[in-house]
Amino acid sequence: MIQIRGHSFDPWAELVNYQTGNRILLSQAGATCVFVGTMRDFNDGNSVRSMLLEHYSGMTEKQLANIIDAAKQQWSFSDVLLVHRTGEIEPSETIVLLATWAAHRGDAYDANRFIMESLKSKAPFWKKEILADGKARWVEKNTDGYSQLPK
Amino acid sequence: MSIKVKYFGSLKQWVGRSEDELNFSVRISVKEAWQQVNIDKPMPVNTLSSVNFDYVDPDYMLNDGDELAFFPPVTGG
Numbered sequence: 603m604i605q606i607r608g609h610s611f612d613p614w615a616e617l618v619n620y621q622t623g624n625r626i627l628l629s630q631a632g633a634t635c636v637f638v639g640t641m642r643d644f645n646d647g648n649s650v651r652s653m654l655l656e657h658y659s660g661m662t663e664k665q666l667a668n669i670i671d672a673a674k675q676q677w678s679f680s681d682v683l684l685v686h687r688t689g690e691i692e693p694s695e696t697i698v699l700l701a702t703w704a705a706h707r708g709d710a711y712d713a714n715r716f717i718m719e720s721l722k723s724k725a726p727f728w729k730k731e732i733l734a735d736g737k738a739r740w741v742e743k744n745t746d747g748y749s750q751l752p753k
Numbered sequence: 754m755s756i757k758v759k760y761f762g763s764l765k766q767w768v769g770r771s772e773d774e775l776n777f778s779v780r781i782s783v784k785e786a787w788q789q790v791n792i793d794k795p796m797p798v799n800t801l802s803s804v805n806f807d808y809v810d811p812d813y814m815l816n817d818g819d820e821l822a823f824f825p826p827v828t829g830g
Contacts, residue, residue, distance in 0.1 A: 656761060658803075661803055718830060725827060725829045725830070727827055727829025728824070728827065730762075740763040743826050744827070744829075
């Protein structure tokens with residue numbers, strides 16, 4: 603399930619709600635991998651007061667669905683829950699929740715990582731930071747998550 | 754033929770508007786569409802484009818009714 607939210611949400615409550623009453627999902631999934639992205643109060647050496655997250659409605663949903671379809675071609679997993687914020691966000695609020703359920707941990711981990719990294723480079727969201735002094739600046743580029751992996 | 758052109762993120766701020774309507778009689782490419790609606794502004798090198806919610810190259814040829822969008826690199830997640 604893919605959801606775009608214009609208001610704050612508790613990622614752990616979302617997970618509980620999604621799994622409640624879904625015993626088939628849990629009985630099939632030996633592994634659940636969860637990623638939660640949270641807003642920091644600093645970036646590039648500056649204190650950040652808040653952030654505006656804009657997106658391209660329609661294209662966002664299509665690109666996210668394409669990414670999940672691409673993951674399905676490579677890994678075997680039973681379900682995905684993806685919730686992404688838009689609008690005005692404050693530090694410590696959740697930006698993105700991504701959970702993947704699979705029979706085995708390798709698929710759950712790898713599909714989760716692939717979906718998250720693809721989202722970072724393909725899903726049409728744009729962040730504008732409001733700094734502590736009130737000035738605004740656009741975030742120009744996401745970092746490459748894979749470049750942080752040990753060689 | 755007529756298409757809608759949308760702008761997002763810092764590019765929307767740079768061009769100073771969120772949307773254009775573009776009419777043309779002979780099919781044009783994405784790159785040519787930019788030149789027609791932004792005569793005084795060359796397309797920034799890092800600009801991405803989409804047509805009907807799919808990423809396309811600047812040479813992609815547009816069709817009547819398409820929704821074209823221009824935007825900077827994405828920064829979600």
